Amino acid sequence: MSGQSTRRTVLKGAALAGAAGLGVAACSTDSNLGHAxxxxxxxxxxxxxxxxxxxxxxxxxxxxxVLVHCPAEGQYKAFSAQCTHAGCLLDKIEKNEGNCPCHGSRFDVTTGKALQGPATVPLPEVPVRVENGKLIAGPKA
Known part of the structure; x- marks a missing residue:
């Protein structure tokens, strides 16, 4: 029995170490985006x-x-594409829901609201506008 107990302890430790590594990677710094x-x-x-x-x-x-939603012609709403649970980057949009591949959180891309946990906090809204024929996210220069 002690062999199984030791194995479980090692496996739990490996899982925690892996999760910690994901957290570090998810919180990487980018000069324009800040951190998680x-x-x-x-x-x-x-x-x-x-x-x-x-x-x-x-x-x-x-x-x-950044994810951008267009509710009507010429209108845009944008949100951070980083999950509010652990900072992982959303990987796809299906049926107006953004998916976080790390832990399965899902977000409404029209409102940013967390629809499925573990995330409970909505995605932060990002200012977005059209300038010179391009979508620009973030504050005005």
């Missing part, structure tokens, strides 16, 4: 053409860590 506690752009970030987000859809701009 402030995952919104702190400087203007170019996303792409407004036509990339048709009315009624949302698009995940993974590299810039």
């Amino acid at each position: 506690q402030n995952p919104v752009p702190t400087a203007p970030v170019e996303l792409g053409a407004p036509s990339e987000v048709p009315v009624g859809t949302a698009k995940l701009f993974r590299e810039q860590r």
Whole structure:
């Protein structure tokens, strides 16, 4: 029995070490995005053409860590694409829900609201606008 107990202890320790490694990776620093506690752009970030987000859809701009929803022609709403549970980057959007691959949290891409845990805090809203034919996230320069 002590062999099983020791094995379980080792496996639990390995799982915790792996989770700790994920947390460190998820909280990496980016000069425009801050860190997991402030995952919104702190400087203007170019996303792409407004036509990339048709009315009624949302698009995940993974590299810039922003998701953008277009509720009506010429209107855009943006949120951080970092999960509010552990800071992992959302990986896809399905049926107006953003998915976190780390622990299964899901978010409403139209409101940022956490729909499925472990996340309970909504995604932070990010200012977004169209300038010179491009979607720009973050504060004005």
